[in-house]
Amino acid sequence: MAGGPGGGSREDDYDWLYGKGGTGGSRASGSSGSSGSSGSSGRAQSRPDDEHTQVLRPGSAGPPPSARRPGSRPGSGSGSGSGSGSGQPPSIAPEPGRGGGRGRRGSGLRRPRFRLGLIKWLLLAWVVFLVAVPLWAYSDATKVKFEPKGDRPADNGGTNYLVVGSDARKGLPGRRTDTIMVLHTGKGPNLLMSIPRDSIVDIPGHGTTKINASFAYGGPRLLTRTVEQNTKIHIDDYVEIGFNGFVSLVDAVGGIQICPKEAVKDKLAHLDVKAGCQQADGRTALGYSRSRHAFALGDIERAQHQREVVSAIGHEVLSWKTILNPVRYYRVVTGGARSVRLGEGTGPVALAQFALAMNHVNGKSGLTCGVPIADLEVHWDTERSERLFKLIRENRADEIGKKLCTPTGRPR
Numbered sequence: 001m002a003g004g005p006g007g008g009s010r011e012d013d014y015d016w017l018y019g020k021g022g023t024g025g026s027r028a029s030g031s032s033g034s035s036g037s038s039g040s041s042g043r044a045q046s047r048p049d050d051e052h053t054q055v056l057r058p059g060s061a062g063p064p065p066s067a068r069r070p071g072s073r074p075g076s077g078s079g080s081g082s083g084s085g086s087g088q089p090p091s092i093a094p095e096p097g098r099g100g101g102r103g104r105r106g107s108g109l110r111r112p113r114f115r116l117g118l119i120k121w122l123l124l125a126w127v128v129f130l131v132a133v134p135l136w137a138y139s140d141a142t143k144v145k146f147e148p149k150g151d152r153p154a155d156n157g158g159t160n161y162l163v164v165g166s167d168a169r170k171g172l173p174g175r176r177t178d179t180i181m182v183l184h185t186g187k188g189p190n191l192l193m194s195i196p197r198d199s200i201v202d203i204p205g206h207g208t209t210k211i212n213a214s215f216a217y218g219g220p221r222l223l224t225r226t227v228e229q230n231t232k233i234h235i236d237d238y239v240e241i242g243f244n245g246f247v248s249l250v251d252a253v254g255g256i257q258i259c260p261k262e263a264v265k266d267k268l269a270h271l272d273v274k275a276g277c278q279q280a281d282g283r284t285a286l287g288y289s290r291s292r293h294a295f296a297l298g299d300i301e302r303a304q305h306q307r308e309v310v311s312a313i314g315h316e317v318l319s320w321k322t323i324l325n326p327v328r329y330y331r332v333v334t335g336g337a338r339s340v341r342l343g344e345g346t347g348p349v350a351l352a353q354f355a356l357a358m359n360h361v362n363g364k365s366g367l368t369c370g371v372p373i374a375d376l377e378v379h380w381d382t383e384r385s386e387r388l389f390k391l392i393r394e395n396r397a398d399e400i401g402k403k404l405c406t407p408t409g410r411p412r
Helices: 008-013 037-045 102-140 213-231 243-252 282-290 299-317 320-324 326-339 348-358 382-393
Strands: 142-144 159-167 176-185 190-194 200-203 207-210 237-242 256-258 264-266 271-273 278-280 340-343 366-370
Touching (some): 102 326, 102 348, 159 243, 159 348, 176 213, 190 299, 190 382, 200 213, 237 243, 237 348, 243 282, 243 326, 278 282, 299 320, 299 348, 299 366, 320 326
Parallel strands (some): 142 340
Antiparallel strands (some): 159 176, 176 190, 200 207, 237 340, 256 278
């Protein structure tokens, strides 16, 4: 019967499985007249699951799917055997990134991940540096008692900083203050208000005299009490800036811009500047903020220059150049800590808010003004000053107009 056991066509039907001579001669010994037992014996010796005996005939489309090795690709399992019976397993292509070719491709995949991880660590280290330096500098800053005992004005919202510029030099009896300002933050724009040092006010226990005498008599506590008693404004925090440290701080930020309206020469203040905006180092900025004899309005105009200088320092301290330059950042933060004395209770958060506020008190984002005055003898204008103080007390700085808040304190 055609195609039966021993028939040529039947043998050809199994060539895809055994190959020509792939059974080690068992099929070659069988003739056309032999019984089917020899064929079955050959098949028993060459099991279909012996993959190394599966040989494709030239031009064959490959074994049926049931005979392929799981995971193999068509045509890839017998390229090396071809009926030779060598026993070599089919080669398997390596997976991407493994085995052969690993060096170049694997390293190429790992390099971006390594760089990304390095960037993350650098960013984390930078954040730690930005936080750790101010905390360390704050712990090194001098703390002073400023809150007066007894009855004090009510705290009606917002935050009020008493900002003092002090001077302690050899040959001077005690400490003096040429700068007295109140910085208000809260609803509406930030407000920086100068209190001229020659303002005639009542100092508790010392009668009526110039306000800066209160600092000489009783330090930060008596000065705070004097300000609170005459303005009814509750003082929340205290920042005292030493003039010696002031010079170092200005130099640490690479100088600040000042804009005198006229040329100024003042030997007492070691000042010699031309009119117009210009860069000033620490020594020049200090002289500019302290000079009064070279100006027609004396102490009134000096207070105006002090607000200009303090605002310029705040702008430079918080500029991108400070944040991105670690050397400058370290010098500014540590220099600032050495140049100030802070009130007890004025924490690092309050100090950071103070620095941010000082960067937004000049120009469109804030208000700067002097206490409304009645004359150049620096008597306060009772009606106008009370209106201004009340708006600050009630945290209503958004209602303070430019007619009430003027650079010199005099009405427009």
